[in-house]
Amino acid sequence: MAATDFKDYYGILGLNKTASNEEIKQAFRKLARKYHPDVNPGNKEAEARFKEVSEAYEVLSDKEKRQKYDQFGQYWKQAGQTPWAAKNTRANSDFNDVEFGKYTNFDEFINDLLGRFNEPSSAGSSNRQAYNYRTSPGATDFGGFDNATAKTAQDTEAAVSLGFGEAFNGVQKRLSLGNETIEVRIPAGVKAGSRVRVRGKGQINPLSQQRGDLYLKIDILPHSFFQFEGDNLTCEVPITPDEAVLGASIDVPTPDGMVKVNIPAGIRSGQSLRLRGKGWRLAKDGRSDQLVKIAIASPKEISPQEREYYEKIRDLRTFDPRSHLQQVKL
Structure with missing residues (x-):
């Protein structure tokens, strides 16, 4: 970087010269996330801003580099021309040539980047430590994966x-x-x-x-006889008019096979009988119920003798199921 291309690294990170190392790290993390190429695909301006932010952190996070930057300003890289300067040139070259696509998530990139920035120099600055970056709970890694999903x-x-x-x-x-x-x-x-x-x-x-x-x-798939009603099974069973009037004992299918069901005398069409414990298997233990809906089925074809008896029943019948309709008015 030429002297005329001097950059205000503190200004780039939004800090002043009294910023602590922790404040520098926090500012870098925030801005690196904002301008990371994975968050701004194809945005050259964001990528350039990201490199600028990372360059600022590279210098200000290094005690020796920051001291020279504070002391010599725009000429800090030329100061002394020591082996440190040669290493600094290598570090900048490494960063400018970084391949963002080789990182599978943001943690990996940050760990590599911070580890590179804090690598001991040839001058023997052994007091530096690599910083292992971890996203905070709920934070999102770049590339579309959150920190939990990435793992x-x-x-x-x-x-x-x-x-x-x-x-x-x-x-x-x-x-x-x-x-x-x-x-x-x-x-x-x-x-x-x-x-x-x-x-x-x-x-x-x-x-x-x-x-x-x-x-x-x-x-x-739909069944020809059984249906669901909540956890229970339901089915419809037809009975004849005489079974409805007199009552009967009939066979009804269940998941376990046929069972005998008593039809009470005088049952009406549409009424349901409950077969306890004969329904569907429950998630825990036991079985639900099976509800048997009664449908009174009238025969379409009858023999002459059946007709004769039905006519006798009609003539003798005393029950009028429509008597209450005489009271219906608008």
């Missing part, structure tokens, strides 16, 4: 469709993940929207080389 693996999600039986009983599934085929055990009792974690089958994090987890999002 963790990449999780992946995939959808899996199951039949009711597979979801209820659990099933072993073979899945294709790109060029890889894996065997996955789906536990019993999963529901639509459940997520099943398969450890170590996600993507590989390019920074940590650790493999994330695979999350299977469950979808359950």
Whole structure:
């Protein structure tokens, strides 16, 4: 740097000459984050500002360089022409030729940069220490990764469709993940929207080389008889008019097979009967309930004898289910 190109390093960092070493470090970190090329891709002005900020820190963080800068001002680099000056020229050259793309995150860049700035000189300044930079909680590393994400693996999600039986009983599934085929055990009792974690089958994090987890999002195909109502299963069972009037004992399907269900006399269409503990498997232990909705089904075709008896019932019937409608008015 020529004398005529003198730069006010204190001004560049927004400090005065009385700034402490810690204040210099803090100012550098703040400005380095602001102007880092990864945050400003393709912005030559920001990149130039970043190099300027780093150059200022290179000098002011070094006790010997700062002393010469404070003493000689714009001629500080020419003062003495000692081996120190030769090393300073090398350091500047190293920085100007820095390849930002070789750093996987900001921590790595800062550690390398600060370590280079604080490297012991040929003059034997052995009292300098390399400073290991760490981002504060919640801070974001450059390149799109936060400090935690940079160290963790990449999780992946995939959808899996199951039949009711597979979801209820659990099933072993073979899945294709790109060029890889894996065997996955789906536990019993999963529901639509459940997520099943398969450890170590996600993507590989390019920074940590650790493999994330695979999350299977469950979808359950429609069933011809069973449906979900919350945690419970529901179904609709048709009964005949005489079963509705007289009551009956009928067979009803459950996930465990057929069970006998008593239909009380006088049941109405649309009423539900609860079969406790015959529903879906719960996440913890036990089972939900199965709700059996009753639908009274009238036959479309009847024999002449059935017709005769239905006509007799009609003539003898005393029950009028529409009697209350006489009171309905606008």
